[in-house]
Amino acid sequence: MSNISIAIGADHGGYDLKTGILPFLNHLGLKVLDLGAYTYNSADDYPDFAQTVARNVACGKTDRGIIICGSGVGACITANKIKGIRAGLCHDVYSAHQGVEHDDMNVLCLGARVIGIEVAKEIISAFLNARFTGEERHKRRLEKLLKVEKEG
Numbered sequence: 661m662s663n664i665s666i667a668i669g670a671d672h673g674g675y676d677l678k679t680g681i682l683p684f685l686n687h688l689g690l691k692v693l694d695l696g697a698y699t700y701n702s703a704d705d706y707p708d709f710a711q712t713v714a715r716n717v718a719c720g721k722t723d724r725g726i727i728i729c730g731s732g733v734g735a736c737i738t739a740n741k742i743k744g745i746r747a748g749l750c751h752d753v754y755s756a757h758q759g760v761e762h763d764d765m766n767v768l769c770l771g772a773r774v775i776g777i778e779v780a781k782e783i784i785s786a787f788l789n790a791r792f793t794g795e796e797r798h799k800r801r802l803e804k805l806l807k808v809e810k811e812g
Contacts, residue, residue: 664788665691667722669709670772674728674735675700677772677780681726684781688788693722706730710738710769717766718744725767726784732771739767743809751775753786760790762798763805 666685670678675697685692695712697704706729713725725747727735732749739747747767748759751774759765768787770780792798 664724665693665722666788667693667695667713667716667725668727669695669713669725670697670728671704671706671709671730671735672697672700672702673706673730674770674772677770677777678728680777681728681780681784684784690788691722706734707738710735711742714739714742714745714747714767718742723766724788726770726787727767728770728772730771730773732769732774736769739769746805750783750787751779753782756783756786757790760787761793762801764792764798764802 668678668681668685682692682694693716695716696709710727713727716722717725727739729735736747736749739745745767746763746765747769748755748765749769750756750759751771756768768784770783
């Protein structure tokens with residue numbers, strides 16, 4: 661897992677969880693790109709951080725991304741507007757690994773007002789350890805998803 665690079669970002673709703681997650685990510689030996697927020701600011705907006713993380717993943721600067729806001733919903737919606745991003749909102753371990761294995765999810769969205777740090781660590785570990793299976797049915801579905809993305 662240590663060869664994975666990951667971009668992480670959070671608005672004010674996810675700031676405390678992101679701050680708590682950073683030492684965990686560094687301990688795993690990952691290349692971590694922290695894209696803010698760097699200080700708590702109740703007036704900041706999740707789309708700013710979500711698109712920054714998503715664009716870093718989409719252009720290949722990092723392998724995967726993690727975005728944290730209050731519920732995770734807004735971050736997920738924003739990230740999925742970026743071509744090449746397959747973001748999933750996960751508050752359980754199964755969805756985190758299944759999203760990668762079956763759907764080639766490359767951005768994990770978390771809701772800091774929904775889960776705590778220990779659950780977040782388990783979810784992040786599942787997300788980072790998972791790999792797309794490449795099974796025919798999953799490739800077929802991914803191709804259909806990419807066609808939808810291309811057609812808009």
